[in-house]
Structure formats: C-alpha cells, structure tokens
Amino acid sequence: MVRRCQAARNRPPRNASEPRFQSDEASGDQGQDRLHRPQEAALRGDVIVIGAGTINMRSGSGTPPAASCPSASARTGSTSLADEGLSDDRPKRSARTLLGPALQVAASLLWIPQAALISLSVGDIAAGGDIDAVLINAGGVLALGIVRAVVDALGGRVAYRQARALLSHHRRDALATLAARSPLDAGRPGSGLAASTLGEQAEAIVPYLARFQPARLRASIVPLAILGCVFVWSWVAALVLLIAAPLIPIFMALIGWRAKAASEAQLVELGGMNAFLLDRLRGLATIRSLDAVDLTANRLRTDAESLRTRTMAVLRIAFLSSAVLELFAALGVAMVAVYVGFHLLGQLPFGAWGSKLSLSEGLFILLLAPAFFEPLRDLSAVWHDRAAGEAALEALQRLAQKGERLPGAADGASADKPSSLAPLSVRVENLRFRHAGQRAPVFDGFGLTVAAGEHVALLGPSGTGKSTLLALLAGLSLPESGRIVIAGETLTDRNASxxxxxxxxxxxTPHVFAGTLAGNVSLGRSDVGRAAIQSALQSVGLEEVAARRGAVPVGENGVGLSGGEASRLALARVAVAPQTGLVLVDEPTAHLDTRTAAAIADALIALARGRTLIVATHDPVLAARMDRIVRLAPSPLEDAA
Structure with a gap:
C-alpha cells in the first residue's frame, strides 16, 4: 500500500557568503553546484553509481546539477580509499617531523664557533701572533663552513619532504571525507571550490611547513643562544640586542594579523573565481543560447580585477613586514657597533663586566650581532607563507569536516563477486525521511513493494520525492525511521556497501569523463574486458558511434556526444555489470526527442530483462511500458496498473 508523501518545502537559504554557481545567468546565480562523485565507484570502490545526477536538495527531486570530479585520482573505480593508505598512520609532530627544522637550527648555531675562530684569527694577526695558529683557525672556519652548508641543505630537504608528506595526508583526509559524504548531503562543497582547495590552494601548505616553521624555530632558539654568548662578554651589547629584539615580533604579529585576513580573503576570492569559471565552461552552450556571453565576460573581468586587488593587498603587507624588520635590525646592529667601537677607543669603558674588551672579543660580538637578527630576517621573508599556509590549511580542514555520511562508506571495496545474480525484491515499510535543515519530510509513512524482476514506474510532479526515493533505495542515505528491505535484507549501515x-x-544527467568510450564504460575496472565493452556498446546501440570515433576521446561532461548518446553510455555501464539485480533510473528520456526517447526506452527495457527495474519519469509513454505504475503526489497516493 502506497501512503501519502509530502514534498520538501521551505528549505532555509544557504549562507550568503558561500559561492553559488549556475550556468544560466538569468537565474541570478541561485543554483549550487555540488561535488558529485559520478564514477563507477565514485563514493566507494564497490558502489555501482552510474551517472552523476543526484537529488535536487530544494524539492526532493527534479533536475540534478552537473557532476564533476575534484581530482584525477578520484576517478579510479576499482580502488578503495583503504587501498590508498587511508589508515591510522597519520603524520604526527614528533621527533621525526622536527628533524628538518632541528638540522637547520644546528646549522645556524654553527656560526657561533665560526665567528669565534674568525675573531681569534684577526686578533692573532693584529697582535703579530704565530701564523700556524692562524692557519689552524682558518682551517677550522672552512671545515665548520662545509659542515654548516651540508647540515643546512640536508635540513631543508628533510623539511620539504616532511611538508609534502603532511600535505598528502591532509589531501587524502579531505578526499576520504568528501568521498564518504552522501550525495544527499546539502552541505557538500561545490566541485570548483573543492578542486581549487585541493589543488593550487593546498600547495601553499608546503612553503608554510618547509620554510616558515623551520624559520620560526630558528627565530626562537638561535637569537637566545647568541644573546647568551654576547652576555658573557658584554652586558651592554646584550641589553641593546634584548631591547631591539622584542620590537620585531610585536610589529610582525600586528602585521601578521592583517596579512592572514588578507590572505584568507584572497583564497576565498580565488576559490570563488575558479568555481565560477568551471561552472560557466560547463554551461557554455546554455550561455550562448541565452545570449549571455557579454554578461558572463563582464562578470569574469570584474572577478579577475577583484582577485588582482586582493593579491596586491597581500603582497603590500608582506613588503611592509620586511621593511619594519630591516629597520629595527639595522638600528640594533648599528647600536652594538657604536658601543663596541667607542668601548675599544676607551670612550665607553663600562659594560664588559669590569674589564675592557679585547679586539677579538669586540669582533666576536660584532660578528654575532647580525647573526642575532638573521633568523628574524628569515622569518620576515617567509611571513607571508604563514598567512597563505594557515588559510589553506583551514580550507582543507573545512573540506575534511564530516557531513551526512554515505552508509557503508567505511567498508571499502571488495573483490568478491556476489554469489547470486537473481533479481532483487524491494520492500519499503513506513518510510520517513527529510533532508538536513528541512522541517517538512519528503516521506512520512511511505510504503512500497516491488517483486523481484518487476518493472515499476514512479510518476508524479516535481517535488514529490521520486529522485529521493531512488537515492534511498540505492543506499545513498538512511531513513529517519521505517525500513528499506532489499532481497530480504534490511538496508543498514553495516550491509549498505x-x-x-x-x-x-x-x-x-549521466556524467561522461574525458576519455574514450571504452574507458567511460569500464570506468577503470580491470575485470571488464574489451569483448564485454563491445557487447555492452552494441546492446545499447552505440556500436556505430564507437566505430566512427575509434580511439578519439570524448570531452569532459560528454562534449562530442549528444544527450541520447550520453544516456546510452550510462546504460552500457550497467550492461558490463552482470551482478546487477536492481536498476534505478532517474528520468532516462528527459529532454530527448520522441524517436531518441523510444530508442532509449527499448534499450533500457532490454537491459532490465531479468532484473528489477524502478524508473522515475514524467514520460507517460515510458511508464506505460512498465509492469506497474506508482503515482507519487502531494495528495493521497494510489497505485495504477
């Protein structure tokens, strides 16, 4: 008995700060492009999800937005996330992760003995000392210089590798979370924004970890070590350095707060522009048909100018921080040099612990003074890396935030083939489901029974939940209450995969990847051979298209294929999966001419022979060819045969 179902209404608006994208300029950019995972196992390696269409989150059904894939690595259907190394071996900030920065700190500290040897050599030369002692000191300086260069280079390489490893971890973590989120999740990020964040924006993490963090560690250790060495010989020189040093971090922090805010604004602008450009490229044909090319070009030009302005603001703050540091560093070194010079001349006889500095001691202090500010100068040079890196890290962490989870997403892929190839029965009992953030349920007390091998059409106006019902039957989300029973098993998180x-x-809207027709049918599955692909293409009437195109690839989103050919390609993906016992199809004949729609219907019915078929459609001709019609409506539902 089919019960009353209510359409979802009054969905609260999204945050105005979130980017919105839609191909139709006339719509006012109110659509939201979601990050859908249309590939063979877009959400997990063992999920057969053919096509990219998902649920219109506003109504519970309707036209799904176009799909996209954020990363080429996500297009391999036979590989589960567990196979990609997503285990608990997360990089931790331990002694190993600090090895690179520690080596760079050690290299900087080696300048202290080098400066001591240089000052001793100059003192010996000025005093007419033994040339052998000078040569020994010179050899020590050379040896320390070589060791220092090697240690510094090794530390930089280790820090870079650790940064790349940590970036890879964060990317995998974000991808794993995105892949585990249900297509019914209204909070899934836009594909352009996700691709931009995972790609170019995430690269800002590498200089942040490989350059800024080692520089910050050096700035916190090396100046203190040098200050201690200077303090041993002159408390006045140490006091000058101590006064000059805190002013630099204070001003750097003030500037850094502005730099971080400017960098975050730049990344948001960059992500929005990338998403806008990606969406407009997808809808280029629609834009041309609506004569909105000039409007789109003006919008793109305005966004590009805004991005340029924000980028220049970040650079302006970075240059300002360098100028502030150089000013205080120059003043500090100059004050130390003035004191040491006048002390050696006898004009300032205090500050050396009751004695007078020798030439070697004074030169030692002068050599250490610039080195005292060098770590701070290096920190200033990479300060903008901190702002960009932290903003990118926060963006990746936002992508990794968990949302509505795909049931069974953690189970991974399985190479075991099903023991039975029989058609699957479907039984829905007292189903209640609502989308996140919505008050009105899409289904409330809904029931449906479909026998194994039966072909059923779901008819009803938009908003009655046809697409939502198919998604629930596919195990893309779990109901609030009630049961969905597939082949006698209640669909749960444990057995959904x-x-x-x-x-x-x-x-x-079946998604077509850039590549050959054969590749779009097999979707990377190694168990699908050439003969199976040819048979599948022939069964859906694409053999002539395949022969005509040969190895010529089709474009992303099916560029080069008609709408009917793209629909046939989706059917071919099912044809190479003989284990399929339940086929769920959403609007297969939408936006097709009568002849093409009839051909698609013939191919679908032939493909579903020996399988259970449930199709959501507005096409009465297709519905009439099914064994039974179930009408969904805001009013009491009724079955029609």
Whole structure:
C-alpha cells in the first residue's frame, strides 16, 4: 500500500557568503553546484553509481546539477580509499617531523664557533701572533663552513619532504571525507571550490611547513643562544640586542594579523573565481543560447580585477613586514657597533663586566650581532607563507569536516563477486525521511513493494520525492525511521556497501569523463574486458558511434556526444555489470526527442530483462511500458496498473 508523501518545502537559504554557481545567468546565480562523485565507484570502490545526477536538495527531486570530479585520482573505480593508505598512520609532530627544522637550527648555531675562530684569527694577526695558529683557525672556519652548508641543505630537504608528506595526508583526509559524504548531503562543497582547495590552494601548505616553521624555530632558539654568548662578554651589547629584539615580533604579529585576513580573503576570492569559471565552461552552450556571453565576460573581468586587488593587498603587507624588520635590525646592529667601537677607543669603558674588551672579543660580538637578527630576517621573508599556509590549511580542514555520511562508506571495496545474480525484491515499510535543515519530510509513512524482476514506474510532479526515493533505495542515505528491505535484507549501515554491489543507479544527467568510450564504460575496472565493452556498446546501440570515433576521446561532461548518446553510455555501464539485480533510473528520456526517447526506452527495457527495474519519469509513454505504475503526489497516493 502506497501512503501519502509530502514534498520538501521551505528549505532555509544557504549562507550568503558561500559561492553559488549556475550556468544560466538569468537565474541570478541561485543554483549550487555540488561535488558529485559520478564514477563507477565514485563514493566507494564497490558502489555501482552510474551517472552523476543526484537529488535536487530544494524539492526532493527534479533536475540534478552537473557532476564533476575534484581530482584525477578520484576517478579510479576499482580502488578503495583503504587501498590508498587511508589508515591510522597519520603524520604526527614528533621527533621525526622536527628533524628538518632541528638540522637547520644546528646549522645556524654553527656560526657561533665560526665567528669565534674568525675573531681569534684577526686578533692573532693584529697582535703579530704565530701564523700556524692562524692557519689552524682558518682551517677550522672552512671545515665548520662545509659542515654548516651540508647540515643546512640536508635540513631543508628533510623539511620539504616532511611538508609534502603532511600535505598528502591532509589531501587524502579531505578526499576520504568528501568521498564518504552522501550525495544527499546539502552541505557538500561545490566541485570548483573543492578542486581549487585541493589543488593550487593546498600547495601553499608546503612553503608554510618547509620554510616558515623551520624559520620560526630558528627565530626562537638561535637569537637566545647568541644573546647568551654576547652576555658573557658584554652586558651592554646584550641589553641593546634584548631591547631591539622584542620590537620585531610585536610589529610582525600586528602585521601578521592583517596579512592572514588578507590572505584568507584572497583564497576565498580565488576559490570563488575558479568555481565560477568551471561552472560557466560547463554551461557554455546554455550561455550562448541565452545570449549571455557579454554578461558572463563582464562578470569574469570584474572577478579577475577583484582577485588582482586582493593579491596586491597581500603582497603590500608582506613588503611592509620586511621593511619594519630591516629597520629595527639595522638600528640594533648599528647600536652594538657604536658601543663596541667607542668601548675599544676607551670612550665607553663600562659594560664588559669590569674589564675592557679585547679586539677579538669586540669582533666576536660584532660578528654575532647580525647573526642575532638573521633568523628574524628569515622569518620576515617567509611571513607571508604563514598567512597563505594557515588559510589553506583551514580550507582543507573545512573540506575534511564530516557531513551526512554515505552508509557503508567505511567498508571499502571488495573483490568478491556476489554469489547470486537473481533479481532483487524491494520492500519499503513506513518510510520517513527529510533532508538536513528541512522541517517538512519528503516521506512520512511511505510504503512500497516491488517483486523481484518487476518493472515499476514512479510518476508524479516535481517535488514529490521520486529522485529521493531512488537515492534511498540505492543506499545513498538512511531513513529517519521505517525500513528499506532489499532481497530480504534490511538496508543498514553495516550491509549498505554489500547491497550496493548489486544495485545500479543511473542519475538524470549521466556524467561522461574525458576519455574514450571504452574507458567511460569500464570506468577503470580491470575485470571488464574489451569483448564485454563491445557487447555492452552494441546492446545499447552505440556500436556505430564507437566505430566512427575509434580511439578519439570524448570531452569532459560528454562534449562530442549528444544527450541520447550520453544516456546510452550510462546504460552500457550497467550492461558490463552482470551482478546487477536492481536498476534505478532517474528520468532516462528527459529532454530527448520522441524517436531518441523510444530508442532509449527499448534499450533500457532490454537491459532490465531479468532484473528489477524502478524508473522515475514524467514520460507517460515510458511508464506505460512498465509492469506497474506508482503515482507519487502531494495528495493521497494510489497505485495504477
């Protein structure tokens, strides 16, 4: 008995600060491009999700947005996230992660004995000392210089490798979280924003970890060590350095707060522009048909100018911080030099612990004074890396925030083939489901029974939950209450991954990747051979298209294919999966001419022979060819045969 179901209404608006994208300029940019994972196992390696269409989060059904993939690495369907090393071996800030910065600190500290040997050599030469002692000191300076260069280079290389490893971890973590989020999750980020964050924005983490953090460690250790050495010989010189040093971090912190805010604003602008450009490229045909090319070009030009302004603001703050540091460093070194010079001349006889500095001691202090400010100068040079790196790290962490989870996403892929190839029965009992953030449920007390091998059409106006029902049957989300029983097993988080191995879900807008037709059919699965691909293409009427194109690749989103050919390609993906016992299809004949729609219907019915088929459609001709029609409406539902 099919019960009353309510359409979802009054969905609260999204945050105005979030980027919005839509191909149609006339819509006022109110659409939201989601990061959908359309590949063979877009969400997990063992999920058969054919096509990129998902649920319109405003109504519970309707037209799904276009799909995209944020990373080429996400396009391999036979690889689960567990296979990619997503285990608990997370990089930790331990002695190993500090090895690179520690080596660089050690290299900087080696300047202290070098300066001591240089000052002793100059003192011996001025006093007419033994040339052998001078040569020995010179050899020591050379040896320490070589060791210092080697240790510094090794520390830089180790720090860079550790930074790359940590970046890879954060990227995998973000991808794992995105892959584990249900397509019904309204909070999934836009594909352009996710791709921008995972790609170019995330690269800002490397200089932050490889350059800024070692520089910060040197700035916190080396000046203190040098200050202690200077204090041993002259408390006045140490006092001058001590007074000059705190002024630099204070002003750097003040400037850094502004730099971080400016860098975050720049990254938001960059992500929004990337998402805008990606969406407009996808909808280029629509833009041309609406004569909105000039409007789009003006919008892109305005966004580019805004991005340039924000980028220059970040650079302006970075240059300002360098100027402030150089000013205080120059003043500090100059004051120390003035004191040492006048002390050696006898004009300032105090500050050396009751004695007079020798030439070697004074030169030693003078050599250490610039080195005291050098770590601070290096820190200033990479200060903008901190702002960009922390902003990028926060953006990655936002991507890694958990949302509505795909049931069974943690189970991983399985190479075991199902023991049974029989069609699957479906039973829905007292189903209640609502989208996150919505008050009105899409389904409340809904029931449906589909026998194994039966072909059922779901008819009803937009907003009655046809697409949502298909997604729930595909195990893309779990209901609030009630049961979904597939082949006698209640769909739960524990068995969702296993059940999805025998379910094919074809979205309303099947996604086509850039590549050959054969590659788009197999979707990277090693168990799909050439003969199976050719047979699948022939079964859906694409053999002539395949012969005509040969090895010529199609473009992203099906550029080079018609709408009907893209729909046939989605059916071919099901044809190479003989274990499929339940086929869920959303609007397969939408936006097609009568002849093409009839051909798609013929191919679909032939493909579903011996399988259970549930199709959501507005096409009465296609619905009439099913065994049974279930009508969904805001009013009491009724079955029609």
């Amino acid at each position: 296993l059940l999805r191995r025998r379910i094919a879900w074809i979205g309303q």
